Amino acid sequence: MLFNNHTPIYLQIAELLYQKILSGEYRNASRIPSVRDMAVALEVNPNTVTRSYMILQEEGVIENRRGIGYYTNEDAALIVEKKKQKEFLDSEVPSFFARMDQLGLTLNEVLKHLETRKGTIQ
Amino acid sequence: MLFNNHTPIYLQIAELLYQKILSGEYRNASRIPSVRDMAVALEVNPNTVTRSYMILQEEGVIENRRGIGYYTNEDAALIVEKKKQKEFLDSEVPSFFARMDQLGLTLNEVLKHLETRKGTIQ
Amino acid sequence: MLFNNHTPIYLQIAELLYQKILSGEYRNASRIPSVRDMAVALEVNPNTVTRSYMILQEEGVIENRRGIGYYTNEDAALIVEKKKQKEFLDSEVPSFFARMDQLGLTLNEVLKHLETRKGTIQ
Amino acid sequence: MLFNNHTPIYLQIAELLYQKILSGEYRNASRIPSVRDMAVALEVNPNTVTRSYMILQEEGVIENRRGIGYYTNEDAALIVEKKKQKEFLDSEVPSFFARMDQLGLTLNEVLKHLETRKGTIQ
DNA sequence: GTGGTCTAGACCACC
DNA sequence: GTGGTCTAGACCACA
CATH class of the missing domain: 1.10.10.10 (Winged helix-like DNA-binding domain superfamily/Winged helix DNA-binding domain)
Structure with missing residues (x-):
């Protein structure tokens, strides 16, 4: 692998x-x-x-x-799911939005960019 | 520090x-x-x-x-801003939303969680 | 089992x-x-x-x-009882009290803790 | 060592x-x-x-x-002390007295045995 | 067969 | 210099 x-x-x-x-x-x-x-x-x-x-x-x-x-x-599945969700919501989500604010971006801009990306690359 | x-x-x-x-x-x-x-x-x-x-x-x-x-x-400021925005939009944003989907979460749920967090901790 | x-x-x-x-x-x-x-x-x-x-x-x-x-x-019962008592008195008892001393605990404190435990859990 | x-x-x-x-x-x-x-x-x-x-x-x-x-x-010292005391009180102490009861021994007998042991061996 | 532990030795990133 | 990781290979207790 x-x-x-x-x-x-x-x-x-x-x-x-x-x-x-x-x-x-x-x-x-x-x-x-x-x-x-x-x-x-x-x-x-x-x-x-x-x-x-x-x-x-x-x-x-x-x-x-x-x-x-x-x-x-x-x-097992439940434990893993909770663990992963907790990590995401408590750690990644806050830092993501903090970063967004810090860069002066709005959620709408980000979502718009995401759409164009999907169109081109994937 | x-x-x-x-x-x-x-x-x-x-x-x-x-x-x-x-x-x-x-x-x-x-x-x-x-x-x-x-x-x-x-x-x-x-x-x-x-x-x-x-x-x-x-x-x-x-x-x-x-x-x-x-x-x-x-x-300097301009270079840094562009660099950071590029990193954010091209790398962090896609992986963030991919992760969100993978965990079966919707944007609304995430935003809601973010609000409650702000109320309690920050 | x-x-x-x-x-x-x-x-x-x-x-x-x-x-x-x-x-x-x-x-x-x-x-x-x-x-x-x-x-x-x-x-x-x-x-x-x-x-x-x-x-x-x-x-x-x-x-x-x-x-x-x-x-x-x-x-059988007699043999087992003697064996167990011997093990307990010669090995477990000394190490138990040595441990207690090492942790700065008195017998009274330990007994007191045991009572509260019985009340709650068992 | x-x-x-x-x-x-x-x-x-x-x-x-x-x-x-x-x-x-x-x-x-x-x-x-x-x-x-x-x-x-x-x-x-x-x-x-x-x-x-x-x-x-x-x-x-x-x-x-x-x-x-x-x-x-x-x-560090405080953490270790608490950890050790907790282990002792919550795990060793109960099992010790349970064992004592199971073997039909009283605390007095055990203490007496401990005294004689101290006299002879140490 | 299983996992648990340990060694020897290597390479790497970091400070 | 520091720790972190990985490999190869061994030995052991256990089921």
């Missing part, structure tokens, strides 16, 4: 897991790939995958069953 | 300089503090300040007059 | 067996569930149960009658 | 750090040894020390200043 150079791989893998849980590819209360398998699939060292798994484990998104593997929690 | 530990200090200082130029604290074509003074004021290693100054210098925002010090360019 | 993930399951099962013997649920000189049944009941790998049974067997608490099953010893 | 085999080294190092902070060897708001130095001193791999430091960092006991090193927090 291709990773971005700017952010640590283990965080990008964590992000990948969040997405798979949100998208339903990893259903609640079901087993996720073993550390080794995941490492092979992503062409990454097992230690790196372990680090990602531990992050989600501390957040209560996944849990380890000794000698068996990692499982998503009963309400 | 207090720095965020997530982003490099030299980038945070560069951001500080942008702000001072935009706000008019550093006027066009005028001298800005020496590397040494700035380092003392920010309680930071002079090398770090130098690195920040070099960034702005490469962008043509400030220039170095040997043996004298750093000066803002004739049109 | 729910197991704590910090300590090995086979030790937790052994502890469970000690309790059942102490409480009289498993009487002296009587048959205890087969490895297979126990494994099914606890939703655990039979190997794990076997490992637990072996521990108690080595301590002379239970014994294996080939082809028949595991039986508690004639004086 | 000599480490216990049963608990991971990185946790034992974390415990060591707690003690040094509680004892005042590491004063509040002062620098602690670099990861490399600590690794050499403890005859351990730097990665292992890093892991310990990160635990204390997440708890707000120590903090990292980029490119400089780790520093104890302003109120």
